[in-house]
Amino acid sequence: MNTMNTKEQNEALPSKWSDGSRMVVSISMQFESGGQPENAESPFPQNMKKGYKDFPAETWYQYGYKEGIPRMLDNWDKLGIKVTSHMVGSAVLKNPELAKEIVDRGHEAAAHGMNWSNQYDLSYEQEKKFILDGVKAVQETTGFRPVGYNANWLRRGENTLRILQELGFTYHIDDLSRDEPFLLTINGKDFAVVPYTLRNNDILLIEGKGFSVDQFYDQVKADFDQLYIESELKRRLMSISFHDRIGGTAQMVKMAHDLVRYMQGHAGVTFKRKDDIAEMTLKDRSSIKD
Numbered sequence: 001m002n003t004m005n006t007k008e009q010n011e012a013l014p015s016k017w018s019d020g021s022r023m024v025v026s027i028s029m030q031f032e033s034g035g036q037p038e039n040a041e042s043p044f045p046q047n048m049k050k051g052y053k054d055f056p057a058e059t060w061y062q063y064g065y066k067e068g069i070p071r072m073l074d075n076w077d078k079l080g081i082k083v084t085s086h087m088v089g090s091a092v093l094k095n096p097e098l099a100k101e102i103v104d105r106g107h108e109a110a111a112h113g114m115n116w117s118n119q120y121d122l123s124y125e126q127e128k129k130f131i132l133d134g135v136k137a138v139q140e141t142t143g144f145r146p147v148g149y150n151a152n153w154l155r156r157g158e159n160t161l162r163i164l165q166e167l168g169f170t171y172h173i174d175d176l177s178r179d180e181p182f183l184l185t186i187n188g189k190d191f192a193v194v195p196y197t198l199r200n201n202d203i204l205l206i207e208g209k210g211f212s213v214d215q216f217y218d219q220v221k222a223d224f225d226q227l228y229i230e231s232e233l234k235r236r237l238m239s240i241s242f243h244d245r246i247g248g249t250a251q252m253v254k255m256a257h258d259l260v261r262y263m264q265g266h267a268g269v270t271f272k273r274k275d276d277i278a279e280m281t282l283k284d285r286s287s288i289k290d
Contacts, residue, residue, distance in 0.1 A: 016235050018284045022268025023231040025224070025260075026194065026277060027083040028150075028173075028241040029072055029107070030203075031099065033064030035091030035115055043207065061245055065095045068248020073105055075253050079260045081271040082106050086150040086173075089114040089137030096141045103142040108273040110148035111135050111169075120157035128163050135167070148274050150174060154196060161186050171278035173239075179227060180235045181281040182288040192278035193290075194237070199223060201241040202252065213255040224263055231268075237277065 017024060039048055042057035076083055085102050087109050092099040103109050113119060114133040122130060131149070139145045147170045151160065154174040161184065164172060171181075171192035183190045198204050200220050205211040211219070220240060227236045246252065263269050281287045 016231075017270075018280055018286075019270075020268075021270040023228055023236045023238065023266075023270075024277060025238045025240065025263055025269060025271050026274050027076075027081070027271065028196075028239065028274075029069070029076075029083045029085045029102075029247070030112070030241065030243040031065075031069060031085050031087040031102070032091055032112070032116070033061040033068070033244045034094035035088035036061050037116055040116070064244030064248060065091070065098055068244040068246075069098060069102070070248075071250070071253050072242065072244075072248050072256075073102065073107075075257055076107070077105065079257065079264070079271075081260065082108070082273050083271075084108040084110050084148065084274040086110045086112040086148075087134075087138050087146075088112045088116065089134035092137045092141050099138070100142045103144045108148070108275050109138050109142050109144040109146055110150060110173075110274065111138060111146040112150045113152055116152055118152055118155060119160065120151070120155045122157065124159045124163070127157060127159055128167070131160075131163060131167065147171065148173065148194070148278065150196075161191060165189060165191050170282065171274065173274065178288075179230075180237045180288070181277055182290055183281060184290055190282055190289075192281045194274045194277050194281070195239060196241070197223075197239045200239060202246045203241070203243050206246055206252070213251045216252075217255050217259055220259060221262065228266055228269070 039054045042060050044057050048054050085107055087099060111134045114130055119127050119130050135146055149164050149169055149172045151174050156174050161172065165186040171194050173194050173196045175193045175195050176198065178195050181192055181194045183192055200223060205216050224238055227238050230236050
């Protein structure tokens with residue numbers, strides 16, 4: 001028999017979002033194309049002879065900044081939402097006007113390294129320079145100083161979080177352990193984690209597993225439906241990732257439009273940039289600490 005009164009029951013419920021949202025959805029728009037290494041991985045067979053350029057693969061990446069991001073930007077405007085764009089420094093320098101347009105339209109510019117190199121095996125000073133070079137490219141191009149970070153394939157090193165905290169970052173996303181943001185203590189201060197997902201990621205599902213747009217829609221919708229049920233009792237965050245040359249195709253943008261409209265039809269669902277989520281998490285005393 002339940003002997004708790006209403007006040008005790010309410011106090012026993014896990015904390016929800018401080019702004020009154022029932023559930024938060026955050027979309028990532030990866031700005032990577034143009035910064036890829038020569039003969040980077042693509043849908044084409046990886047059998048090019050050494051010393052030769054993979055021209056069709058280059059055009060696949062070019063699609064990302066020629067068609068993909070512009071199409072996605074128009075879609076976010078139609079839907080009335082703001083997203084976080086994780087920007088590779090070298091990609092930004094190749095297409096500075098596009099990078100600036102992303103910020104001018106109200107979206108967040110987050111750091112994603114200077115190039116596609118790994119950083120987990122760099123020395124402390126090497127990694128710090130690598131991160132700073134990427135930040136400088138984004139800030140000088142867009143006027144926006146990144147406060148969020150995403151390592152190449154999420155593979156950060158032992159020193160990464162300490163460096164990020166020292167450089168004034170407020171959060172990173174290279175963590176899959178929760179469906180809500182949480183706090184770490186780094187250098188004696190709170191540092192936010194805004195978790196990433198692989199299960200709602202176009203590069204993994206569309207390119208990696210060959211999902212159709214219908215399969216992608218159904219999988220992400222099912223994820224949303226379950227998290228929305230859970231959000232009645234506890235704080236829930238859903239992260240969805242689109243890459244410029246994949247999520248920016250016509251069929252994927254149409255699917256994303258329908259998916260977001262479906263989510264917007266649910267009471268209490270809000271769409272937020274990751275810097276805003278991190279700020280809320282840092283200010284909310286009820287935030288989980290690991």
